[in-house]
Amino acid sequence: MSDNNSFAYAAVREAISEQIQHGKLAENQPLAAERDLCEQFQVSRSTLRQALSQLENMGLIYRKNRSGWYVCPRKLRYEPTRHVSFLDYAVAQGFTPTTRLLSVQKIKAGAKLSQLMELDGRSTVTALTRLRAVDGRPVLMEQIYFNQRHFPGLEKQDLSLSINAMLKNHYHHHALSTQISIESCCLFTPAAAHLGVNDGALGLKVQRTLRNAEGEIIEFDEELWRHDALVVENHAHIQM
Amino acid sequence: MSDNNSFAYAAVREAISEQIQHGKLAENQPLAAERDLCEQFQVSRSTLRQALSQLENMGLIYRKNRSGWYVCPRKLRYEPTRHVSFLDYAVAQGFTPTTRLLSVQKIKAGAKLSQLMELDGRSTVTALTRLRAVDGRPVLMEQIYFNQRHFPGLEKQDLSLSINAMLKNHYHHHALSTQISIESCCLFTPAAAHLGVNDGALGLKVQRTLRNAEGEIIEFDEELWRHDALVVENHAHIQM
């Protein structure tokens, strides 16, 4: 409608998009089956799927396993620089968040990780993998790497809880600096499998480096998000 | 290879991906024609294009007009919170940036914009549209809205230059706060056309609200980026 784009897939995209945005389909409700939509819009299945893919990229619909297409719930607003727990954030926005610890290992830092964490080649780090969901829908897989030197007795902590609270209350890290990067990416195994998306699906990668008051890296963190699940936010004061 | 994914498109994707990452294809070099790649990998054109689309989502290749597929140049690192000019940023990273002013208009703020900028319904704002390129490749289209009340004589300024410098030197705004949001999006006309991407291509949307020392919104800014052109960065100090 607003587009002067006269292709078949664009027409289908606009039609479904309007149905969603005018509230005819509620959050997490399924669309009709692909073959039914084909007939409804009189297009072939590949054209229909091109339209659905664009709606997926727009963050309006998502797929679940092989069971169908569903209307996306609203996005989570997330502020990675502020050291407030993911759980508090999500709850404040009316979501029900959960965290599942997938694995904990002590590993030797490889070349890449050593560079990222400014370690020498012989260091070992504790690697955490966690999966976080809102309202039962997994939205991010995160890998956290702790510099062992700064986290004695880490294995005794409950690592499915807030890392921030642990940093503050148990390890007394109060003054920290963060360095964050955000970029578009593709999700593959194993992240794709855990998030319930297709291999090669669109994602958002958020990396975070945490330094203590002395400038040493105490933690490195990589979050792989469903692209349709979040808006990254940041508040800052600046002197020009 | 690292994937246990045995689909044809995945094999093609991995093969091309390795060629690029092992440096057999340089930045901005074209791939072979789609029909040639089909023959080379013994797959149909739609399978081949599925592989190419994923490589595009991974930020490894991009398309230019209808002329072919090319290897992506490295990404620009960009820190929207820091009030350093885009041009300085790009130059420091070895790029050649350019800015083109597309339009300047005084408009009445509609409902949406009034809400975003906390204006009453009768306010007028100055709307700027600019297109920014690095090394000749357009990477973002931005809309900037100035609250007129804080920018007397704006029409006399050169609006293709740094807005930051203008804020500081001409309008003497020194203490500011920013509020930024970043999310995945789809690019449509007119942004898609200006960026030389297909309608419905993947993008990254960066929105910024600028407030003066009194907390009033003086500027609102929406940047639509090619998804493969940037890594958003942020540095912050925090007290827990």
Next chain:
DNA sequence: AAGTGGTCTAGACCACGCC
């Protein structure tokens, strides 16, 4: 067992860029 999306083929025609 039936229904769903996921993968894949072998064509076709078109709009546009480039020569």
Next chain:
DNA sequence: GCGTGGTCTAGACCACTTT
């Protein structure tokens, strides 16, 4: 005018989910 990618069709079979 030829070659490119962009759109589109009408099938097919498979893996998985749901009933």
